[in-house]
Amino acid sequence: MKKFIWVIVATAAIVFLVYHFNVQSKNTRLENALASQYSNQLTSASEKLVTLSESIDQTLLFQDKEALDQPLEDVWRLSSDVRDSISSLPIDHETSTVWMNYLNRIGNSASLVKEGKIPVEEWQKSMKDARGNLLSLSDQWAFTNRNDGKKDYIVASFVNNKANKENDKNWKALGDSVKAYTESDFPMTASETDKQKKKDLQHIKDSEVTVEQVKQTFAKLFPELKDATIHITESAEDAPYPFYHVQFHKGIRIGYADFTKKGGHLLSYLLERPFDKTTISAETMKEKASTYMKSFGYTDTEMVEYRENHIAWHLAFARVDAKNDALIYADGMHLKIAKDNGELLGLNAMEYIQKENIGDQKVVPIDYKEIFSGDFTIEEERLAYVENKELQQRLAYEVLTRNDSIGTHRTYIDAQTHEILHTEKLP
Amino acid sequence: MKQLKYILISLIFCTASYVIFQEEQPTQAFSTQIVERGAYGDDVIELQSRLQYTGFYTSQIDGKFGYNTYWALRNFQEKYGLPVDGLLGEDTKKKLVSVSEFNKEFVHEQIKKGNSFTTYGGQDLEKQVKNQQAESSNMQLPPKYSxxxxxxxxxxxxxxxxxxxxxxxxxxxxxxxxxxxxxxxxxxxxxxxxxxxxxxxxxxxxxxxxxxxxxxxxxxxxxxxxxxxxxxxxxxxxxxxxxxxxxxxxxxxxxxxxxxxx
The missing domain is CATH 1.10.10.2520 (Cell wall hydrolase SleB, domain 1)
Incomplete structure (x- = not known):
């Protein structure tokens, strides 16, 4: 009898442990699911607030009615979009109501300005504060992890708050509320930067190169790696375009280089190694970059910007049209150069290989005073080719405008039609 | 009279030595490199702090030489009659050092702590630390990304x-x-x-x-x-x-x- 009781107690203990383990696992999964959902909602709202703020900046930039139409419509559309996001955020009712009303007013005003019912000047005056408010809210909701790598502290606090209110970790009700949402739950109108489509490399007409030829090209392009251990594989049969993948290793250096199978063009190259704390000057770095570009044969390019980071410089180049000296950003290229000794750490020529076909286009003189608001000064201008909405390359005026409180913007205006093709805020 | 003459000569000698010494003295603060837009690091932190001290720079001190720093530097150069090129060269460094103060320890400590702060001249530095975090990484990104x-x-x-x-x-x-x-x-x-x-x-x-x-x-x-x-x-x-x-x-x-x- 005693033995029987022991068996029952042991069985009960095991069942309890298994049950407890299952409940714990389920709770962890639900906690992760909730954290993901809340984190997504907050981060997404944060991203949309930045986009909204950028659109407001653009409404301050222009005074031309046609140039203003698009950013005003963006503000109206995005404010509605962010309002929907806020309504589903796990924040207290009062806070969300205040912000939703605020966004509602911004959206309505944008619509009224577009219809001509509110003067543009009045809008621009009131929006100078609004943009700051939106950015600080965005900062509060940005994805972050503090608390030593534990779950996002904002999300964790929401999860715990909600859990406590729901009778001390009664996850069932919460679990039921976590639905497998789709992208239709969050309208994705906030993404306005889908510009840089990678080139289709399927249609290269050059003849195929062999593995041996790729080896020779690799040694020629990177002479300091000629005695490196290399391993070459071909892309899988289903790859969108055929290429060779060269993995190399020499001492402390390890990396890869990809070459197209047709023509043996270098697609990209990246090297990793430890770095010293020394730094060569920016002048030396530029000289080295120029030497690299010449040695690779990319002589029709111009450096358009460089950014120094803690171990390397990242440089961006664009092809220059010999006819009119205009930059062709779609035929861009990137270099990565080590700060400690100027060694080439990376090269990305994927967009450069298939050059854009550029047609002739008229250049009609333009009066910037009619386009831009008087609060901005024109600092620089030149010609450049950029994509329009129909993905055609258009010759455009590239204009750098400056306002000390709102920031520096680069705007592309179609050189023939004077349509605003693209505006971006520069850091 | 002779004594007065010696005092006068000594005074002229001292003044001349001081001026020569001041002119030959290399800029104590910045590194010797020319710094320009796109740069990142301690020189830029000092540049931004000194420009803020003199009221030319109003943005976050983050060590990233972007357009806000560039325009502030050009405005500074214009005001002090320097060549307006947006480059932090030797003359600009000297002028910046002569008209501003830079508390390296204070500035780097605030950046390390992730504090939001300013370095305007004529105000107590400790009072310019705001009770909020300034999120900033040590990386400069393409304009498309944040x-x-x-x-x-x-x-x-x-x-x-x-x-x-x-x-x-x-x-x-x-x-x-x-x-x-x-x-x-x-x-x-x-x-x-x-x-x-x-x-x-x-x-x-x-x-x-x-x-x-x-x-x-x-x-x-x-x-x-x-x-x-x-x-x-x-x-x-x-x-x-x-x-x-x-x-x-x-x-x-x-x-x-x-x-x-x-």
Whole structure:
């Protein structure tokens, strides 16, 4: 009898442990699911607030009615979009109501300005504060992890708050509320930067190169790696375009280089190694970059910007049209150069290989005073080719405008039609 | 009279020595390098602090020589009759040092702590520290992306691929960016990352681990255009993948433990 009781107690203990383990696992999964959902909602709202703020900046930039139409419509559309996001955020009712009303007013005003019912000047005056408010809210909701790598502290606090209110970790009700949402739950109108489509490399007409030829090209392009251990594989049969993948290793250096199978063009190259704390000057770095570009044969390019980071410089180049000296950003290229000794750490020529076909286009003189608001000064201008909405390359005026409180913007205006093709805020 | 003459000569000698000494004295503070737009580091921190001391720079002191710093420097050069080139050369450094103060210890301490602060002249520095955090990484990004994007993708890369080679980490970041551009996926980075069942690191909570510098560097390369996957939008580990569907995707290449697919 005693033995029987022991068996029952042991069985009960095991069942309890298994049950407890299952409940714990389920709770962890639900906690992760909730954290993901809340984190997504907050981060997404944060991203949309930045986009909204950028659109407001653009409404301050222009005074031309046609140039203003698009950013005003963006503000109206995005404010509605962010309002929907806020309504589903796990924040207290009062806070969300205040912000939703605020966004509602911004959206309505944008619509009224577009219809001509509110003067543009009045809008621009009131929006100078609004943009700051939106950015600080965005900062509060940005994805972050503090608390030593534990779950996002904002999300964790929401999860715990909600859990406590729901009778001390009664996850069932919460679990039921976590639905497998789709992208239709969050309208994705906030993404306005889908510009840089990678080139289709399927249609290269050059003849195929062999593995041996790729080896020779690799040694020629990177002479300091000629005695490196290399391993070459071909892309899988289903790859969108055929290429060779060269993995190399020499001492402390390890990396890869990809070459197209047709023509043996270098697609990209990246090297990793430890770095010293020394730094060569920016002048030396530029000289080295120029030497690299010449040695690779990319002589029709111009450096358009460089950014120094803690171990390397990242440089961006664009092809220059010999006819009119205009930059062709779609035929861009990137270099990565080590700060400690100027060694080439990376090269990305994927967009450069298939050059854009550029047609002739008229250049009609333009009066910037009619386009831009008087609060901005024109600092620089030149010609450049950029994509329009129909993905055609258009010759455009590239204009750098400056306002000390709102920031520096680069705007592309179609050189023939004077349509605003693209505006971006520069850091 | 003779004594007065000696005193006068001594005074002239002392003044002349002082002037010569001052002119030959190299700028004590900045490094010897010419600093320009695109630069990052201690020289830029000092430049921004000194420009803020003199009221020319009003933005965050973050060591990144962007347009706000550039215009502030040009305004400074214009006011003091220096060549207006936006370059921090020797003459500009000297003038900056002569008209401003820089408390290196204070500024670097605030940056290290992540505090929001200013360095305006004529005000107590301690009172210029605001009770809020200034989020800023040590990386400069292409204009299209923000530090928030870097942070979020780095968390995803670290959670998904921290054991992978560097190329493999750049590849995971590139897949996220390729998805943002692909019509079949959401259009924002956060929505791509948090899309249900898209990434294991989101499902098991590893997305919230603090990423290391290597993961951030890999993301930086991907944001700058590197894509070792050659346009992949999926990847999986063949040893752990349970979905049969993923094997039906057109494969592109293998990097480390991951197969990348179109």
């Amino acid at each position: 530090e928030k994007d870097l942070k979020l993708i780095a968390n995803a890369v670290y959670g998904e691929a921290r054991g992978e080679p560097y190329e493999g980490q750049v590849a995971v970041a590139a897949v996220i960016l390729n998805r943002v551009e692909h019509p079949d996926f959401p259009n924002t980075i956060s929505e791509v990352i948090f899309q249900p069942l898209a990434f294991t690191a989101v499902a098991d909570g590893q997305i919230w681990l603090e990423p290391n510098e290597r993961a951030k560097e890999a993301v930086l390369d991907a944001l700058n255009g590197w894509d070792p996957t050659e346009n992949a939008i999926y990847y999986f580990n063949p040893k752990t993948a349970t979905s049969k569907w993923i094997w039906s995707r057109p494969q592109i290449k293998t990097i480390g433990q991951h197969i990348f697919c179109a």
